[in-house]
Amino acid sequence: MTPPSLAIHSPDLFAKATSPPWKELLIEKQDRLWETVRNAGEQPRTHLSSRATYVVDDAIAWLAELPMNSLHAVVTDPPYGLIEYNRKHHDKLKSGRGGVWRIPPSFDGAKRRPLPRFTVLTSDEIVKLDRFFCDLGEALLRVLVPGGHLLIASNPLLSTLTFHALQRSGFEKRGEIIRLVQTLRGGDRPKGAEDEFPEVCMMARSCWEPWGIFRKPFAGTAAENLRLWGTGGLRRISAAEPFKDVISCSPTRGREREIAPHPSLKPQRFMRQVVRAALPLGVGIVYDPFAGSGSTLAAAAAIDYTAIGTDRDQGYHALARAAFGPLCALSVGEP
Numbered sequence: 001m002t003p004p005s006l007a008i009h010s011p012d013l014f015a016k017a018t019s020p021p022w023k024e025l026l027i028e029k030q031d032r033l034w035e036t037v038r039n040a041g042e043q044p045r046t047h048l049s050s051r052a053t054y055v056v057d058d059a060i061a062w063l064a065e066l067p068m069n070s071l072h073a074v075v076t077d078p079p080y081g082l083i084e085y086n087r088k089h090h091d092k093l094k095s096g097r098g099g100v101w102r103i104p105p106s107f108d109g110a111k112r113r114p115l116p117r118f119t120v121l122t123s124d125e126i127v128k129l130d131r132f133f134c135d136l137g138e139a140l141l142r143v144l145v146p147g148g149h150l151l152i153a154s155n156p157l158l159s160t161l162t163f164h165a166l167q168r169s170g171f172e173k174r175g176e177i178i179r180l181v182q183t184l185r186g187g188d189r190p191k192g193a194e195d196e197f198p199e200v201c202m203m204a205r206s207c208w209e210p211w212g213i214f215r216k217p218f219a220g221t222a223a224e225n226l227r228l229w230g231t232g233g234l235r236r237i238s239a240a241e242p243f244k245d246v247i248s249c250s251p252t253r254g255r256e257r258e259i260a261p262h263p264s265l266k267p268q269r270f271m272r273q274v275v276r277a278a279l280p281l282g283v284g285i286v287y288d289p290f291a292g293s294g295s296t297l298a299a300a301a302a303i304d305y306t307a308i309g310t311d312r313d314q315g316y317h318a319l320a321r322a323a324f325g326p327l328c329a330l331s332v333g334e335p
């Protein structure tokens with residue numbers, strides 16, 4: 001299906017947008033785009049609020065329904081192992097049998113949550129992962145406006161592969177955010193020989209999470225692009241303080257996890273900071289292709305942004321419907 005073209009491309013709007021008051025014009029364009037974007041495609045959806053929508057669909061299939069240049073930023077935590085979230089292994093996880101999901105050792109008697117495995121991939125899996133991120137990159141580039149940012153979660157084992165695939169699809173790499181977070185990944189002694197090798201760990205205990213910062217290329221100056229599309233840069237924390245690329249934020253725990261029991265839930269405290277940075281002027285539409293519990297949508301709503309997400313899992317759609325309000329209302333304290 002060929003997506004409909006939008007009046008946003010008309011020379012008239014271009015002329016107006018390059019002169020003040022550009023901000024009002026950007027808001028007008030955003031509102032018009034939002035009506036198109038939130039209703040795109042035929043798949044079931046929930047309008048969680050007037051400015052947040054969750055669509056049950058495959059990300060790449062849904063992106064094909066959108067007009068070019070209709071989203072302003074993407075913030076997402078993709079399925080890295082690919083097979084963890086396929087139907088067979090995901091059903092095993094839901095039935096409590098784990099499948100490829102790693103159940104961390106219960107060394108202190110406390111029951112631990114299953115984790116994605118993130119272990120060594122076969123060469124066939126590497127090729128599939130590379131293809132997936134190239135396809136995703138190409139699909140996102142078409143719908144992002146020039147200068148639109150993609151902020152994407154990764155892990156130290158796979159970030160080089162996936163970031164390179166995104167660059168090959170046409171994105172510019174603009175840096176990385178390092179989330180300082182101590183997880184249960186790594187640090188284990190050799191399996192089955194723990195007592196024999198008490199001083200060995202097979203991998204470093206992971207204490208950080210990389211997030212790639214990518215941008216769709218644009219022509220002209222940064223100021224022209226900001227006026228015309230509202231994108232190209234990152235939002236400062238304040239006039240005196242730029243956005244910074246190291247953010248300390250512990251794993252999602254307690255009440256937040258009870259509200260949104262998704263196996264890969266990202267914390268609101270962190271998500272609100274990165275979602276905020278993704279729109280330099282605070283105007284535009286943020287998209288999460290792999291919305292899960294809706295944590296990106298809730299973070300966007302909490303800071304008064306407009307956002308849409310897709311996830312192909314009906315169960316997570318139901319979870320997000322219930323979790324959206326309570327996640328938005330969570331107080332996360334100062335960053």
Ligand SMILES: C[S@@+](CC[C@H](N)C(=O)[O-])C[C@H]1O[C@@H](n2cnc3c(N)ncnc32)[C@H](O)[C@@H]1O
Nearest residue numbers: 058059077264265266290292293295311312313
């Ligand atoms: C790592 S999780 C994201 C969870 C999210 N960070 C949260 O806080 O809830 C990835 C999500 O992508 C979904 N998913 C996997 N493949 C997909 C696809 N092709 N299209 C849309 N969603 C997909 C899975 O169902 C899963 O919920």
